[in-house]
Amino acid sequence: MQKLTQVFVIGGLLRFLIPSLIPSVVQALGSTVELSTPINSYKSLQEAFYYLQQGIDLYDGGVNHHPPLLVIILSVFQSLPFKEVWFNLVYTLCDLFIAWKLIQINRWYNFYSAKRYGKKNERFSDDIIASFYLFNPLIVLTNLAHSTIVFTWVFLMESIYQVIFTGNVPRSMIALGISTYLSFNSVYLLPPIIAFAHAMTPTNIHRVYIEGFAIYFAAVALLIMSSFTCTSSWNFLDQCYLTNILLKKITPNVGLWWYIFTEMFDFFTPFYLGLFNIYTLVYVIPITIRLFQFRSNKKLGDSFLAIVLVYIWLSFTKSYPTIGDLGFGLSILPIFKVTIFPYCRYTYVIGLTMLISLLLFPIFYYCWIVLGTGNSNFFYSISLIWGVVHVLIILDLLWGKLVYDYSLDNKIEDVHKLNLAQI
Amino acid sequence: MALAETVLRKIHKLGLIPKIIKFLPLCSFLLAVSSILYLISLPMDGNYRNTYISENALMPAQVTSYFRESEWNIVRGYRESITKLSDQDVSSRNKILESWLEQLGLTTSYHVNGFANDTLYAIMHAPRGENTEAMALVVPWATSEGKYNSGAMALAMGLARYFTRMSIWSKNIVFVFPPDSRKSLRSWVDAYHTDLDETAGSIEAAVVLEYDETLGDYFEFIDMFYHGLNGQFPNLDLLNTANVINYHENIKVSIEGIDNKNIDYTTRLLTLVKGIISSCLTGLTQENTNGCEEFSGWQIQAITLRARTKDKGEEHRDITQLGRVVDGTFRSVNNLLEKFHQSFFFYLLMSSKNFISIGTYLPAAVILAVSLAISALSAILSIDRNEAISNLSFILRTFTYVEIVCLGLALSIPKLVATSEGDQVSAVSLLVLSSLGFLSVGSIFFKKRLSKTITFSLISLSLLLISLLITALLIVHFSLALMIGILVLPLTFVPTLMNQFTGQDFKDKAYIGTIICLIVSNPFFVVLTAGNVLGNGSDLFEGLVLAWNDLQCWTWLVVILGWFPCWIVITGCFMFYKIDIDELLKKKLQ
Incomplete structure (x- = not known):
């Protein structure tokens, strides 16, 4: 067997067999705060299936936060025999699909950069890229917890893939529209993906923007209208999207939001809501612009990196993040092996910080909830460190990219001999 | 930022980083000593507080x-x-x-x-x-x-x-x-x-x-x-x-x-x-x-x-x-x-009437964890990292195998001890486990084949794992974290000593030193010694083994799944490590 096939088979079996043989794994992982939030929890999805079956309004009682079409489509498997096994299969296929797309993107990116910078193409081989995704523990756990964020990733990957391989902006925008429909935060990826489309389609720039925006909004509108038709109420807007924006359900998670709203006086709530939402948005545009690939200069910028950075940024500022969000961002990073990694400086520090925070998350949660000796400050302090990990990754990647750009711009052969100062 | 800038420039100018790397083993040791000194200083006036009713x-x-x-x-x-x-x-x-x-x-x-x-x-x-x-x-x-x-x-x-x-x-x-x-x-x-x-x-x-x-x-x-x-x-x-x-x-x-x-x-x-x-x-x-x-x-x-x-x-x-x-x-x-x-x-x-609260005593164990992490760092810095990364799958596989063996022991020993009459099983298994360290004496008879890269990356990873173990235990079980930190200290000397090998026989002082370090840091040797010092012989081991099933006390799991596998890996590294003759000659010529 080829190595790549081996990776796919083992990665697939891991995701399919474990939950099929030990079904309690899904329930156990689905109850951990690090992996499951109200927005993407599998438990509430199952509750929604029940509501659907009984003819109760999907959003009664405020348990379900999944968009109606997702619930309706997935409920097809609910009626089949061995429904759990079918779900395991769906989740497995989703992950394999993402891994396959990642391989394609890796091939393209390194071919493209080799051509762009006139260097040798020394990318990671396909099987290594696939293993970075399929054997990433954060991704495996997220998948085993059956978090619905996986579907969002599928459409996100599809959106990027369409831009690269077909140059078909409408298709990409439809995929992004579906991804936004599935989880609100994808809307922030619109600017970097449009900018990416700008760099990828050689002609007709105006069309990219006009068509892109129009089709994106049309797709989202269509999905929302059909959801309205299915449920005959606007409740889902409130439950699926406003909950995300206004943090209506305060439960502990690995993000930065929840703590502020549990500890703060009520009259501060609007202020912090505004602040956090603006904060999410405000860095998206600058990252996109800084890494924009202008046509006048063929070598600078990297719009694909901008998408990844924005995704990691979103994982940092989201209202309901999971550890899988960062895991997804990290799994994409090996693609940049040649262009950026040689210039990153803090990999050891970042890796260690990340390990320690992953180690302490469950322990501090246990101290707080089970033993009763700790309190929420314990858990939140690790959330903060987790935030620091995001920031360090973004800083390091940006630094690496900018140094690389500088060396290209000034035709410097070996950057490592330079004494660069950060001012 | 200006200050940081100046400091960074100064460090670069003086070439401090290579110097610091050279002294990392010493830093690690000094940190460990300072941790113990810190602990001893806690009962001094001004470091502790008087108890009071908080509620x-x-x-x-x-x-x-x-x-x-x-x-x-x-x-x-x-x-x-x-x-x-x-x-x-x-x-x-x-x-x-x-x-x-x-x-x-x-x-x-x-x-x-x-x-x-x-x-x-x-x-x-x-x-x-x-x-x-x-x-x-x-x-x-x-x-x-x-x-x-x-x-x-x-x-x-x-x-x-x-x-x-x-x-x-x-x-x-x-x-x-x-x-x-x-x-x-x-x-x-x-x-x-x-x-x-x-x-x-x-x-x-x-x-x-x-x-x-x-x-x-x-x-x-x-x-x-x-x-x-x-x-x-x-x-x-x-x-x-x-x-x-x-x-x-x-x-x-x-x-x-x-x-x-x-x-x-x-x-x-x-x-x-x-x-x-x-x-x-x-x-x-x-x-x-x-x-x-x-x-x-x-x-x-x-x-x-x-x-x-x-x-x-x-x-x-x-x-x-x-x-x-x-x-x-x-x-x-x-x-x-x-x-x-x-x-x-x-x-x-x-x-x-007197106590110290968490903020004051925690640094003692944190410093120990840092000391272990530093010695892990110094071990990894003494080899070529790219070569280590290319051997990553071998390293991870070794760890997985060792961990699986230890998991088997973790489950089987309590079963055996609980079902046996008297304390024969526990006494025998304690004796076997605690004397594993003496195997390293026989290492001259083993065929050496592990390269320096693999040896040192395995050792580094083990030390890092122990450091992470201590970090994980810090809040939940400070005393155990501190104890393990102090008892595994001899392991941090191993990579330094192994770097100084002149020949792998008993004429080599570094070689003998390593053997001693390995023997005394074996968790079961520690258990045996502690049992005898405290006067309950193999009862301590029996209690350790049975406490998980009887009382849900997880010290046994920490020892056999955290400390012991790392010790096994380091001992194995020592036994199969082949010194590089060329490098040794080069050193001598210098």
Whole structure:
């Protein structure tokens, strides 16, 4: 067997067999705060299936936060025999699909950069890229917890893939529209993906923007209208999207939001809501612009990196993040092996910080909830460190990219001999 | 930023980084030493704090206890009857006790635990409560020293009679009479929270009482025990409450066997060190199983009070005084409207009046974790990292195999020890495991084939894992984290010594040094030594192995799944390490 096939088979079996043989794994992982939030929890999805079956309004009682079409489509498997096994299969296929797309993107990116910078193409081989995704523990756990964020990733990957391989902006925008429909935060990826489309389609720039925006909004509108038709109420807007924006359900998670709203006086709530939402948005545009690939200069910028950075940024500022969000961002990073990694400086520090925070998350949660000796400050302090990990990754990647750009711009052969100062 | 900029430029200019890398092993060692020095400095004036009551509602020693002379005769009467029961078996004693309790109007019930005598317990429903909270008074039939606990039993009966006549209770009171204060009490606590029919709400505090038959009417001082399983402590407020009440009763209290009359630096240090050790050993040995730790894990604050005497005739504290202490403590806990204060769970006691809180003592273990991480770093820096990354899959596979073997041991050894008669199995397995270190002596006979890259990356990863283990334990079980940190210190010398190998035979000092380091840092060698020093031989090992199944004390798992695999990997590396002759010659030429 080829190595790549081996990776796919083992990665697939891991995701399919474990939950099929030990079904309690899904329930156990689905109850951990690090992996499951109200927005993407599998438990509430199952509750929604029940509501659907009984003819109760999907959003009664405020348990379900999944968009109606997702619930309706997935409920097809609910009626089949061995429904759990079918779900395991769906989740497995989703992950394999993402891994396959990642391989394609890796091939393209390194071919493209080799051509762009006139260097040798020394990318990671396909099987290594696939293993970075399929054997990433954060991704495996997220998948085993059956978090619905996986579907969002599928459409996100599809959106990027369409831009690269077909140059078909409408298709990409439809995929992004579906991804936004599935989880609100994808809307922030619109600017970097449009900018990416700008760099990828050689002609007709105006069309990219006009068509892109129009089709994106049309797709989202269509999905929302059909959801309205299915449920005959606007409740889902409130439950699926406003909950995300206004943090209506305060439960502990690995993000930065929840703590502020549990500890703060009520009259501060609007202020912090505004602040956090603006904060999410405000860095998206600058990252996109800084890494924009202008046509006048063929070598600078990297719009694909901008998408990844924005995704990691979103994982940092989201209202309901999971550890899988960062895991997804990290799994994409090996693609940049040649262009950026040689210039990153803090990999050891970042890796260690990340390990320690992953180690302490469950322990501090246990101290707080089970033993009763700790309190929420314990858990939140690790959330903060987790935030620091995001920031360090973004800083390091940006630094690496900018140094690389500088060396290209000034035709410097070996950057490592330079004494660069950060001012 | 300007300052950082200047500093960075300066560092670069002076070329400090290569110099620092060269001294990393020394840095690691110095950090470890400073951690121990830091710990020793804690009992000095100004570093610790005086205990105080954090929860104002407790108001200890603010009421007059009426458990006095009038009750004296009743307690004596009960003791007389209970002493007469001494030659009967526990179940018939329980029957008689049950009839007395029922006469007082208490609801009685049994817990059938299936492996020892049944546990009798009685519930006194609070006249003013909502029936949702309770306090527990535990009196085992046998003290943890194995004596007949007649005094405490009589006291419990006297108190039960006395409590029923008061209308002030807002929390239920549960009287528990287990046959012993170890496994059967643990199983009662588990059952209380899972499947007992007669319950009295969540237990806020529990007091375990021991007053054995040899003491008679008078005792001299109280031994107070508070360590819980897995590094948990009861809320400091409960200890303080009991201490304040003892002080008002003019009873001496000793913690870790050191009394609170003449407190100075030495006694504080001793209490601290003994406290750390007994926190590690809680649940593992007979001496460190005192009853209170059986309540761990259910958010119950529990202490054990044991009446003691040294030489009769010096100081007389009469038995009802101990009753007043219990009465006072219960009345204080009764005052609680909410839970015990949040911030009082992480502390180390230095005497009954002095403590250090988490912020002050935590750095000691943090520094140790950093020291291990630094030695891991120095090991990885001494090799070519790209080559190490290309060997990553071999390294990870090795670790997985070792971990699987250890998992097998972790599950099989307790099974074997539990099913075997006598202590032969545990003695043999301890001997085998602890002598594994001596295998490294025979390493000259092994065929060496591991390259330097693989050896050093494996060692580095092992050290890093131990460092992570310590970090993980920091908050939950500080004492264990500190202990492991100190005991594995010899392992941090291994990579440094291995870098200095001149030849792999006994003429090489570094070679012998490594062997010694490996032998002494073997966890089971440590267990064997500790067992013999503490005077219980292989019992410590047996306790360690069985505590997971009996008491859910996970020290065994930490040792066999955390410490032991790392030690095995490092020892294996030493045994199969092939020194690079070319490099050695180059060094010599220089």
